[in-house]
Amino acid sequence: MAGLRARPNNGRGETAVRDDVAGARTGRAALLVLCALLLLGDLGWSLRERSVQELFKMRLLDFSRDATLLNFLIGAMPALIAVGLGPPVGAWSDRTRCRFGRRIPFIFGSALIATAGMLGMAFSTGLATLAFCWIVFEIATIVGNPLFLALINDTVPRPVLGRFFALFRIVSLVTGAGFFALFFHNEAAAVFQPLLTMIAMAYLGCMLLVCWRVREPPHVPVPADGWWPRADTDGKWWRLFAAVALGAVAVLPININALNACAQFGADAGDFGRAIALTYAISAVLAWPMGWLADRFHPLRVGTVALAAYALCMLGAWQLVAGRTGFIVALVAHGVLAGCFLTGTVSLLPAVLPRARFSQLAAVSASVTAVLVVAAAMGLGALLDATGRDYRLLYPAGALAAGCGVVLWWSLWRRELPPRP
Template sequence: MGLPVLCVLLLIGDLGWSLRERSVQELFKVHLLGFSQDATLLNVLIGAMPALLSLTLGPLIGAWSDRTRTRYGRRIPFVFGTAVVTTIGMTGMIFSTSLTGLAVSWTVFEMATIVGNPLFLALINDTVPRHILGRFFGLFRIVSLATGAGFFALFFRNGLVAVFQPLLAAIAAVYMACMLLVCLKVREPPYAAPPPRSGWRLVQAGDKQWGRLFAAVAVGAIAVLPININGINACAQFGVDAGSFGRAIALTYAISILLAWPVGWLADRFHPLRVGAVTLTLYTVCMLASWQLVHGRTGFLVALIVHGVLAGCYLTGTVSLLPALLPRERFLQLAAVSASVTALLVLVSAVGLGALLDAAGRDYRLLYLVGAATAGCGVLLWRGLLKRYL
C-alpha cells in the first residue's frame, strides 16, 4: 500500500500547488490593472523578472539540494522553506496598497515559486517509480486542471477585485496546509553519498550533450507564453468581459482533464518527445489560423480554448521528458540549467513582446503570430531531438 499512499499525499500537495499556480498570477494581473495597463510592465513582471530570478537562483538551489543529505531527505527541507516564503509573498500582496508594494510582494512570491516548483517535481521524481511517471503526471495534471476549472468557474467574475483580499488569503492558507502535509508525511528514499566536491561548477564536462535538449524545451515553453501572459489584457480589444474569460478558461481545463490521462499514457507508450513534437505542430497550425481569422468576441474565445487545450496537452505530454532522459543523481541541477536556458529566452522574448505590443498600439492579434512563429521553431528543434534520441 506504500505506493498508493505516496501518490495520494503527493496529489494533495498538487492540490495546494495547483491552486497557487492557477489562481495567484491571474489575481495579480487583475489587481495590477487597477494600477497600470502598460503591456511592457506586465510582460516584465510576469515574464522577464521571474526569468531573471530563475536564471540566477535555480541552478544554485538545484545543485545544493542534489548534494544535501538530512534526516528529512534532500528535497523536503527546501520544499518547506520555499512554501513558507511563497506564503509570505501572497500575504504581502493581500495588504499592498501601492504599485511598488504589489511589485515587491510579487517578486518575493515569484522568487520562492521559481525555486520551489522544480523542487516539488524533483521530489516526485525521487519517490515515484520511473515506469509510471507519465501516468502519475497525468493524474497530477487532472488535479491541477480540476483546481483551475473550479477557480475560474466559481470566482473569476467581473467583481473579482472586490474579493481579491479574502480570496487570496484563503488560497494562501490552503496552499500552506497542503505543502505542510507533504513535508510531514512523505518519506524520501535513502540516497547514496554525493560524489566528492572538487569545486562547484554549474556546467561539468560532458554537459554540452544536453544543450540541444534544453534549447528545444525552452522554445516549446515560451511558445505558449504570449497568450498566457497577455490574454486578460487582450479581452478589451475583442469585447470579452471577465466572466466570459473565466468560463472559457474553465471549459479549457475541463476538456484538458478528459485528455490528461490519455496523453500521459501516450507519453509512457510512445515517448514524450513524440508527443511534444506532434502537439507543437498542431499549435503552430492553429495559431496561424487564429492570426488570420480572429477578429471578434467569439473567435477570441474559441482561439483561447484551442490555445489552452493544446498548451495543456504539450505540458502533460512532456512533463516526464527530463526525468526520462537526465541522470537521476544530478537531475535537479541539470533541470535547473534547463530552466535557466528557458529563463534566458523568456527574459528576452517577454521584454521584446511587451515593447512590440506597445509600439503596435496594443494590437493583441499579434499574440497569435508570435506564438505560431515560436512554436514553428520549436517543431524544428523537436524533430532534431527525435532523430538524436529515438
C-alpha cells in the same frame, strides 16, 4: 489450461512465496499512499499556480495597463530570478544530506516564503508594495517548483511517471477549472483580499502535510562538479534544454497577455474566466490519454506532434480571429493544445535526466528557458506598446516560436530515439 498452470517456486517454501506476495502488496499500498500524499500536495500547489498569477494581473490593472511592465513582471523578472537562483539551489539540494531529506527542507522554506508573499499581495494598497510582494512570491515559487517535481522524481517509480504526471495534471486542471468557474468573474476584484488569503492558507496546509508525511529514499553522494553541466560530458543536455525552452516560449504570449487582450476583442473578465474553466475541463479529460501516450511512445514524440498542432492553430487564429467569439474560441484552443503539450512532455526531464543530479540539471534547463523568456517577454511587451497594444500580434508570435520549436524537437526525435518497429 496454460494460463492457469502453477508457476514453479524454484525450490522455495510456501512461506517464502507468501512473504513475497505480502511484500508486493505492501509495496503497492505504500506507493498508493505516497501518490495520495503527493497529489494532495499537488492540490495546494495547483490552486496557487492556477490562480495567483491571474489574480495579480487583475489587481495590477488597477494601477497600470502598460504592456512592457506586465511582460516584465510576469515573464522577464521571474526568468531572471530563475537564472540566478535555479542552478545553485538545485545543486545545493542534490548534495544535501540531512534527516529530513534533500528536497523537503527547501520545499518547506519556499512554502513559507510564498505564503508570506501571497498574504503581502492580498493586503497591498499600492503598486510598489504589490510588485515587491509579487517578486518575493516568485522567488519562492521559482525555488520551490522544481524541487517539488524533484521530490516526485525521487519517489515515484519511473515506469509509471508518465501516468502519475497525468494524474498530477488532472488534479491541477480540475482545480484550475473549479477556481475560474466559481471565483474568476467581473466581481473578483472586489473579493481579491479574502480570496487570495484563502488560497495562501490552503496552499500552505497542503505543502506542510507533504513535508510532514513524505519520506525521501536514501541517495548516493553526488560529485561536486559545479552548478552547470560540463560541455564535454553533458553536451547532449543542452539541445534538450533548448527544445524545452522553445516549447515554453511558444505559449508565453497568450499566457501572459490574454486577460489584457480581452477588451480589444469585446470580451470581459467573466468571458475570460469561463473560457479558462472550459479549457481546464477539456484538458483534464485529455490528461490521462496524453500521459499514456508519453509512456507508450516517448515524450519527445508526443511533444513534437503537439507543438506542431499548436503552431498551425496560432496561424489560423491570426487569419481568422476578429471579434469576441473568435477570441474565446482561439483562447480555448490555445489552452487545450498547450495543455496537451505540457502533459505529454512533463515526464520528459524526469525520464531522461540522471536522478542523482536531477535537481541541478532541471534548474539549468529552467535557466535556459529563462534566458529565452526574458528576451521574448521584453521584446513582445515593447512591440505591443509600440503598435498601440494590438493583441492580434500574439498569434503570429506564438506560431513563430512554436514553429522553431518543432524543428528542434523533430531533430531530437530523429537523433535520440530509435525507430519504432
